[in-house]
Amino acid sequence: MFQIPTWAYEFHGHKCPFMPIGYRMGHLAMQMLDVGRSLNHEMFVFSEMGIGHPQGCMQDGIMAATSATFGKGQIHKMFYGKVAAMFYYPGKGAVRISLKNDFVDKISPHEFFKLRKQGVKPSDIPTDIAEDVIKIVLTAENNELFNTKMLENFKFSPPLTSFSKAKCEDCGEYVFEHYLRKSNGKNVCIPCSGYENFENIIRPRIEIGE
Numbered sequence: 599m600f601q602i603p604t605w606a607y608e609f610h611g612h613k614c615p616f617m618p619i620g621y622r623m624g625h626l627a628m629q630m631l632d633v634g635r636s637l638n639h640e641m642f643v644f645s646e647m648g649i650g651h652p653q654g655c656m657q658d659g660i661m662a663a664t665s666a667t668f669g670k671g672q673i674h675k676m677f678y679g680k681v682a683a684m685f686y687y688p689g690k691g692a693v694r695i696s697l698k699n700d701f702v703d704k705i706s707p708h709e710f711f712k713l714r715k716q717g718v719k720p721s722d723i724p725t726d727i728a729e730d731v732i733k734i735v736l737t738a739e740n741n742e743l744f745n746t747k748m749l750e751n752f753k754f755s756p757p758l759t760s761f762s763k764a765k766c767e768d769c770g771e772y773v774f775e776h777y778l779r780k781s782n783g784k785n786v787c788i789p790c791s792g793y794e795n796f797e798n799i800i801r802p803r804i805e806i807g808e
């Protein structure tokens with residue numbers, strides 16, 4: 599049976615099946631790309647999940663397995679509402695891994711999800727029920743869980759990194775330089791600029807060639 603370290607459950611906060619699914623997804627991605635954990639900023643993950651739907655727990659599993667973390671700027675969300683992620687390791691390549699529909703259909707009727715739909719929080723679900731559904735995840739073969747595809751011509755231009763900062767001329771708080779905006783001739787931070795649309799600086803720019 600696949601092993602998930604105890605600290606990963608502690609970090610995640612509760613026992614559920616989707617953190618382990620993400621852990622296995624991240625582990626498989628590292629195997630397929632023949633790489634180890636990202637001690638620094640090596641691998642980028644493009645999570646196809648969105649917000650406002652369940653299963654986001656998967657992303658904590660991906661971080662735990664790979665050490666490609668949100669805090670180190672390695673996790674980007676695509677907001678597609680899919681249980682899938684693309685993993686890109688410069689110099690090694692890219693792979694997309696998605697959870698198979700059949701596996702989703704297999705675990706959906708489990709008592710764990712019945713309770714979740716009734717509004718029971720994951721941490722309040724009896725341990726034996728949570729451990730039972732996790733066991734289904736940990737005993738499955740990779741090909742029962744996932745569809746995988748190497749992305750041959752994947753391109754990603756990471757946002758520019760800059761250590762330069764300046765003070766917003768309105769609120770006085772420090773802002774990293776490339777986030778400063780011009781408003782009435784002053785250099786100001788995004789909230790002070792009144793700009794609502796700043797998506798262009800937070801959405802990743804990727805190309806997936808065929």
Ligand SMILES: [Zn+2]
Nearest residue numbers: 614617655720
């Ligand atoms: Zn969870």
Ligand SMILES: [Zn+2]
Nearest residue numbers: 766769787790
């Ligand atoms: Zn400001």
